[in-house]
Amino acid sequence: xxxxxxxAPVAEALAEIMKEKAASLRExxxxxxxxxxxxxxxxxxxxxxxxxxxRAAGLGLRVESRVFSAGTTQETLEKxxxxxxxxxRIHGILLMRPVPAGIDELKLCRLIDPDKDVDGxxxxxxxxxFTGEKExxxxxxxxxxxxxxxxxxxxxxxxxxxxxxxxxxxxxxxAAMLLLREDATVTVAHSRSEDLPALTREAGIVIxxxxxxxxxxxxxxxxxxILVDVGVSWSPEKxxxxxxxxxxxxxxxxxxxxxxxxxxxxxxxxxxxSHVVEAALRAEAxxxxxxxx
Amino acid sequence: xxxxxxxAPVAEALAEIMKEKAASLRExxxxxxxxxxxxxxxxxxxxxxxxxxxRAAGLGLRVESRVFSAGTTQETLEKxxxxxxxxxRIHGILLMRPVPAGIDELKLCRLIDPDKDVDGxxxxxxxxxFTGEKExxxxxxxxxxxxxxxxxxxxxxxxxxxxxxxxxxxxxxxAAMLLLREDATVTVAHSRSEDLPALTREAGIVIxxxxxxxxxxxxxxxxxxILVDVGVSWSPEKxxxxxxxxxxxxxxxxxxxxxxxxxxxxxxxxxxxSHVVEAALRAEAxxxxxxxx
Numbered sequence: 001x002x003x004x005x006x007x008a009p010v011a012e013a014l015a016e017i018m019k020e021k022a023a024s025l026r027e028x029x030x031x032x033x034x035x036x037x038x039x040x041x042x043x044x045x046x047x048x049x050x051x052x053x054x055r056a057a058g059l060g061l062r063v064e065s066r067v068f069s070a071g072t073t074q075e076t077l078e079k080x081x082x083x084x085x086x087x088x089r090i091h092g093i094l095l096m097r098p099v100p101a102g103i104d105e106l107k108l109c110r111l112i113d114p115d116k117d118v119d120g121x122x123x124x125x126x127x128x129x130f131t132g133e134k135e136x137x138x139x140x141x142x143x144x145x146x147x148x149x150x151x152x153x154x155x156x157x158x159x160x161x162x163x164x165x166x167x168x169x170x171x172x173x174x175a176a177m178l179l180l181r182e183d184a185t186v187t188v189a190h191s192r193s194e195d196l197p198a199l200t201r202e203a204g205i206v207i208x209x210x211x212x213x214x215x216x217x218x219x220x221x222x223x224x225x226i227l228v229d230v231g232v233s234w235s236p237e238k239x240x241x242x243x244x245x246x247x248x249x250x251x252x253x254x255x256x257x258x259x260x261x262x263x264x265x266x267x268x269x270x271x272x273x274s275h276v277v278e279a280a281l282r283a284e285a286x287x288x289x290x291x292x293x
Numbered sequence: 294x295x296x297x298x299x300x301a302p303v304a305e306a307l308a309e310i311m312k313e314k315a316a317s318l319r320e321x322x323x324x325x326x327x328x329x330x331x332x333x334x335x336x337x338x339x340x341x342x343x344x345x346x347x348r349a350a351g352l353g354l355r356v357e358s359r360v361f362s363a364g365t366t367q368e369t370l371e372k373x374x375x376x377x378x379x380x381x382r383i384h385g386i387l388l389m390r391p392v393p394a395g396i397d398e399l400k401l402c403r404l405i406d407p408d409k410d411v412d413g414x415x416x417x418x419x420x421x422x423f424t425g426e427k428e429x430x431x432x433x434x435x436x437x438x439x440x441x442x443x444x445x446x447x448x449x450x451x452x453x454x455x456x457x458x459x460x461x462x463x464x465x466x467x468a469a470m471l472l473l474r475e476d477a478t479v480t481v482a483h484s485r486s487e488d489l490p491a492l493t494r495e496a497g498i499v500i501x502x503x504x505x506x507x508x509x510x511x512x513x514x515x516x517x518x519i520l521v522d523v524g525v526s527w528s529p530e531k532x533x534x535x536x537x538x539x540x541x542x543x544x545x546x547x548x549x550x551x552x553x554x555x556x557x558x559x560x561x562x563x564x565x566x567s568h569v570v571e572a573a574l575r576a577e578a579x580x581x582x583x584x585x586x
Contacts (some may be wrong), residue, residue, distance in 0.1 A: 126420050126423050134518075173470075176469075183483070282328075
């Protein structure tokens with residue numbers, strides 16, 4: 001029977017650390033605060049935002065929404081981000097993506113102050129992920145969440161072969177860089193990769209971020225693998241949200257695997273909020289250093 | 294008999310393109326100019342600088358050396374880089390690394406104007422390599438040189454398994470990112486990787502950047518491989534500069550391989566100079582746009 005790597009205890013462990021840090025910040029009158037910028041109406045984004053606010057409240061953090069209509073101009077959005085950058089009360093900025101057509105998403109991401117870029121959207125954060133500098137922005141939360149699951153369940157990475165399927169800037173590429181920091185031997189595969197089933201079967205640990213429901217079927221799996229499923233997509237066939245893994249087939253051979261829902265996704269918002277706390281701590285350290293200088 | 298992937302024709306092809314671009318720049322009175330910042334005396338760095346200047350002269354480019362004694366302060370060096378950043382005559386800045394102990398190399402790299410960072414040393418360049426944006430700084434020349442060799446000799450990368458041995462920011466990690474752009478399936482291995490000989494044997498194409506003379510011996514090689522050797526190090530045993538490959542053993546099985554010397558190293562300085570030309574073109578485009586705005 002494959003071991004189920006559930007996200008809830010991982011998120012809970014991250015929450016415990018956050019609570020402590022948030023409490024110490026509260027003593028200096030600071031409530032770590034995340035601004036969520038949402039453009040247009042998207043039920044999935046709304047529900048994510050609501051879940052985030054609820055989790056934040058339980059930890060002594062704050063989430064503020066900035067909602068713009070789908071027809072908002074680029075200029076208005078840039079102004080909003082600049083204003084959030086300047087605000088001493090806001091420690092983190094999350095731009096919900098994708099943004100509506102006609103809006104320059106990349107430009108908005110780049111505009112976010114690197115010190116507040118808690119979801120690793122800008123060039124400084126991504127540069128930091130690439131170079132391995134830990135205090136340079138923040139890694140994308142989803143990529144880090146996949147790593148946090150492995151860490152929590154004590155799955156050793158040093159020297160091991162890990163396959164990452166997907167090369168996006170939100171998961172695949174940053175996950176590969178975070179895995180290298182942990183001394184894994186990392187392979188990045190993608191839609192153009194030849195013989196993906198064989199590649200997948202060979203890897204001891206697989207992190208998949210394809211975003212196609214039940215894309216990985218029986219012939220992708222080898223005996224005793226660890227499978228981390230970052231994909232979440234709607235399966236019209238099953239009429240529900242599914243991961244990349246065909247779960248029934250995967251669990252027959254795997255040593256351990258994450259469920260969808262209840263796996264990596266559950267950890268992502270905890271990681272994001274931990275970045276907000278970290279951003280508040282860095283801002284406070286900067287302020288204190290400034291006073292002493 | 295394995296095919297020898299010599300660097301000279303690759304460098305020559307790059308030179309032809311450069312000459313044309315440099316000629317068109319000369320018509321507007323611009324000579325693409327690289328400043329080489331060298332600290333302390335190091336025969337290898339001096340000889341590299343001299344070779345660079347000679348090659349540049351043949352292409353209608355200019356190389357200027359800024360040589361500092363080993364005892365120079367951090368402050369003096371920072372001032373020098375700032376001054377080069379401001380100079381309208383200088384299009385590219387190369388800081389020879391490693392720098393002497395006591396000098397903050399990272400800080401100097403970060404100080405270089407991203408538009409002049411022709412060897413991909415700073416965070417913006419490296420962020421651009423990671424995100425795949427082509428006009429954001431420049432990739433490290435050595436990493437790109439390895440790719441140029443494969444491109445020149447018509448070795449297809451799309452979908453293929455490529456192993457990169459080494460995870461430095463100068464070669465391994467940026468080479469992996471450049472390979473992903475070409476749709477390769479990329480594995481990054483390193484000193485902590487388990488069973489490196491087996492990993493290496495399995496890969497169709499190997500780019501090695503270990504920096505230990507003849508590190509890869511017989512049991513690392515598979516039949517029909519393409520081997521690109523980025524390593525250059527002194528072998529006390531052989532009393533000469535060697536690559537990572539034990540060449541005699543490698544050529545028995547490989548389909549094609551690069552020699553050392555005369556392989557990737559020969560291409561690196563051509564790539565670097567092509568970045569200087571590109572930087573001059575970008576500066577000129579910026580100036581023209583500025584006038585029209």
